[in-house]
Amino acid sequence: MKRIGMLTSGGDCQALNAAMRGVVKTLAHSGEAVEIYGFLDGYKGLIYGNFQMLNGKDFSGILTKGGTILGSSRTPFKTIREPDENGLDKVDAMKQNYFKLRLDVLVVLGGNGSHKTANLLREEGLNIVTLPKTIDNDLWGTDMTFGFQSAVDIATECIDCIHTTAASHGRVFIVEVMGHKVGWLTLNAGMAGGADIILLPEIPYDIKKVVQKIEEREKNGSKFTIIAVAEGAISKETAKLSKKDQKKRAEESKYPSVSYEVADEIFKRTGREVRVTVPGHTQRGGSPCPYDRVFASRLGAEAGKLILKGEYGFMVGYRNREIVKVPLDEVAGKLKYLDPKSTIIEEAKLLGISFGD
Amino acid sequence: MKRIGMLTSGGDCQALNAAMRGVVKTLAHSGEAVEIYGFLDGYKGLIYGNFQMLNGKDFSGILTKGGTILGSSRTPFKTIREPDENGLDKVDAMKQNYFKLRLDVLVVLGGNGSHKTANLLREEGLNIVTLPKTIDNDLWGTDMTFGFQSAVDIATECIDCIHTTAASHGRVFIVEVMGHKVGWLTLNAGMAGGADIILLPEIPYDIKKVVQKIEEREKNGSKFTIIAVAEGAISKETAKLSKKDQKKRAEESKYPSVSYEVADEIFKRTGREVRVTVPGHTQRGGSPCPYDRVFASRLGAEAGKLILKGEYGFMVGYRNREIVKVPLDEVAGKLKYLDPKSTIIEEAKLLGISFGD
């Protein structure tokens, strides 16, 4: 008999349920008896021993459902080493609950922060298997994460809608796409939506180049311009500051986000009113796209196989079109950035897209 | 031979192209010779004589296209009686261009502001036929406007996406829906998306009632709450102010919009972090929904019939499931508000929705 803990951690995304269903179906298929402890609201559930016993039925019919049936939270992440308000040591508490329940393994579905914690728990002696969940596609060790393509679809649909209104009014429009540190989502949605300018965290922009592109388009008869801006887009000047000064600058900014700053700068330089649209959390929500459903199900199945074989300490990832197991200590603490010199950036430029660089 | 001017005015919306196609197809079908003068960017094109000659081919294949092939603008609207920067009298200019081109009729697709101008031009002796375009559904004289149902669809999809993430994180979420003066769009999207609280311009809210609903839900085991807030939602206190003081208050507000104020008030009272999502202009964009395609096509066909019969001075509207012609001076200058005592509001309350009143 296997006793399996499971939790979903960090910002939710599409296909978390599909992935968990994949794990559970694979275990069920093996014929081995299993008990599934679903910890509620991420690591918080493990810390405070808050869980539900789940069985196959609970995972039936959830392939297409957005969100996570276990709930999620960002707790504890950065404060993991600090005691909680009652003085409880969080890592200790998680270990105790794991061992008290005599779990064979803890399955963690999460992004970067969650993988740091997962690796820490591994170091503390817990058996861990993880699955790469994030709309940002920035997890180290895997070419793809689930949630990403669904988020691309939603952000693209948003740009598509803006396209018709931008063209009708001859306006400049900014669509702010999620992604504080990496630009995969913005780049793909921007390319798919036919954005004219794409501003990414990895390629600091020069506002003069942005304006130049808008004016070039006008000269060529295009009355409108669509700009896809990542939440973490950064100007060349700001990029030169120390991280500390960047943070200070952001805190003191009068703009709700960088998109509004870009809009204002364009207005000041050209007199053009610029509209900003922020799809925000919609990018994490709704039913997963078919790609993510298949992908997350496959990863879940492979996680199930690892559990059955007793191979722990791995993230199930995807590399060169093969599903692979990646040691957790390789994954934790690293981010998969977009290389400004990568082929896809070069191609985007050939397609006429400006990155403001 | 008929010489027909056509323009789309005000904020763009879905099915403008479908409606124009309806007019043109009907004229073509009649066998009568027509010349179509498409004025660019709304009344601006008429003021400055900026137009394109169009034929049937130009209207082929645009049934499903969002936006408007003629472009649109909000010019001149409020400043219609003021001369432009070169001292040009706008109304005079429009009249002159109309008569210089020897037009038989001007077809105007627009919302409230555009209908005021259309009626003014009618008073000045122009032959006018109009079509009711707006995502707000607030035009007097018609039960329905085209663009409305498409906007409901997009705003609902947005709430659907937010639902999964709200449920996963146990959070309070606000979705800000378009509508400064009337609440049709927010009400319908809110009901369709299963919002728990809906705040509308026509029903001033009491923030204490809003908080009470959130806490009631929590007591009943619902960890999350979705609030649909119209851009023009207003608190009971603010509603008591004079229009002038309301405007002053809005200008001095530190919040980008009322949604953020509601979010902050909830946070202050309950400690709950509230996320705000603003789909914004996406609500005007994209391909029209099937309902709007059929509806706009029908209205366009009826406008074509009026033109062929030489019946001018009307908006083609929809009342009690019949397409009717409504005298322009009945339409201009009035808004179709949502009645707080209407059946649909009562039903929404029976469904458990709070309006914060």
Add this chain to the structure above:
Amino acid sequence: MKRIGMLTSGGDCQALNAAMRGVVKTLAHSGEAVEIYGFLDGYKGLIYGNFQMLNGKDFSGILTKGGTILGSSRTPFKTIREPDENGLDKVDAMKQNYFKLRLDVLVVLGGNGSHKTANLLREEGLNIVTLPKTIDNDLWGTDMTFGFQSAVDIATECIDCIHTTAASHGRVFIVEVMGHKVGWLTLNAGMAGGADIILLPEIPYDIKKVVQKIEEREKNGSKFTIIAVAEGAISKETAKLSKKDQKKRAEESKYPSVSYEVADEIFKRTGREVRVTVPGHTQRGGSPCPYDRVFASRLGAEAGKLILKGEYGFMVGYRNREIVKVPLDEVAGKLKYLDPKSTIIEEAKLLGISFGD
């Protein structure tokens, strides 16, 4: 305390769950104690006493879910007066179960056949309230049924997809839309999808007119033609036969459906290969569109109000934009056909659509 039976009968459609949720939320909101008996798989559940006790939680979160949580079937319909295979009298069995459970009312969500049975049960002394469910929009006594607009959306999306491939290959395409007896669905989807020819049960077609339209289009430079054909479309010759002979003809036909016959006739007359697409049951499935969610919720709320007031023997319908109660004996046994001389048909013709008449 109210004891309420509920069942969904006939072909399923979108927004059945939304409507039931509306009823139950309204009852819950009243504060009156209720017991809800959900009969499974339509009248079958009532005949055999197969039911589940349901509470508010069961109806939570189902606003957006397609299908019906109670299951549905077409039993007994035409055989209602015949005993079942064990000699059980079905009407008697339904009465007995109704009275044995001491129900105050039976809520029936159904279409034409289901309304006949509902009215029969009313005549037998049961308290009945019904809701108009059908993708066909053919129920007498109401301007609109829920499920209809969702089906229009799906059928239109299908035509949209076919449009691009038809245009690319310069082909004639038939999309077969649901509707054996009435053409509302085909007409609306056809108009929304830009079909060039629409064949309906209410307007018998002449294949020569169909061919003529295709050839006319070719002369005018359109290489492709889209035909929306209702399942029950009928040629002028067939329409002249007696119902009995029509049935015989259909049974002996070598074509799976009339679409294939139309395709073959076009091929024989023009040498053009015609492709047939049959979206079939997809038209009944998936999440209800926002229009249907709001509409079904409103009808459900009004049904709840009738129950609370003890007003029985009605279908909750929609007329002239008002929700009304319609006596069941007015509804039962009638079909709401499309009038070939109605305004919408005239408008469709002005838009250039041929009905082959």
Add this chain to the structure above:
Amino acid sequence: MKRIGMLTSGGDCQALNAAMRGVVKTLAHSGEAVEIYGFLDGYKGLIYGNFQMLNGKDFSGILTKGGTILGSSRTPFKTIREPDENGLDKVDAMKQNYFKLRLDVLVVLGGNGSHKTANLLREEGLNIVTLPKTIDNDLWGTDMTFGFQSAVDIATECIDCIHTTAASHGRVFIVEVMGHKVGWLTLNAGMAGGADIILLPEIPYDIKKVVQKIEEREKNGSKFTIIAVAEGAISKETAKLSKKDQKKRAEESKYPSVSYEVADEIFKRTGREVRVTVPGHTQRGGSPCPYDRVFASRLGAEAGKLILKGEYGFMVGYRNREIVKVPLDEVAGKLKYLDPKSTIIEEAKLLGISFGD
């Protein structure tokens, strides 16, 4: 100056326009003067010298448009070596037109058949660059083709719709997915849609195993079963026949397609009525999904680069997440089948899917 011929051949699919736009934007970006000859309706246009001169404007705004602005056809394919009805040698005609127009290169967007012809033209001395277009994803030499993911999305949406109706009625449903020779599309749509049984050309099925799965599901409390059947699914008995006998059997079959045969066999063995849905050509149509837009744009850009460098005789493909050039003679005449022993099939089985084997 470069003189570039371009054509789209075979069944149309999504993102053909996006790919052509990618080529043309890249050429425009290079600054080199180009003349673009767009041959109409595939190779047919090249044979008969039927083309249009195109410029950048023609490729603007088509990123999101389904179909192909050049038109497509399956001509000549199998009859390429036969003279046409006027005795014209097709290969000769293509060569002559190519050289008469002094083309530098011919860009071909096509699938398997089109690649055979492309390679033949290469052997005849034409400069060729090709792009891998097909919803089947069966082209040799590339991990992915454009059109595939869009088709998966549509077929999945179809299964999603069927899911709600199947569950409501407790029925067995078959969705017939495109794919005569390979099962990639059916496998992915089936997995994404949560099909219980998937029948593929590469894995001959035993109808007894299919029935067994349906009954197993019923025993476990699932009243319904969804079966995704590829057009080219084949039973174990049929698979044992020679190709010739298989063809004969198909021609003599009373069923329109294998799906109907499977449905009938299930009915005969279990008495269950089985419904068949055939989305058909909708799978090729509509706006490309974001994945395909990005992917096709990238391939187009790389084709543009090859042209600028004068590297001819290649298909631009995608392998191990890198865009590569694949010699045409490696591609032509081969099919990329799904390996029944591949990981994805194993994973699908772990997820509980039966392949009837």
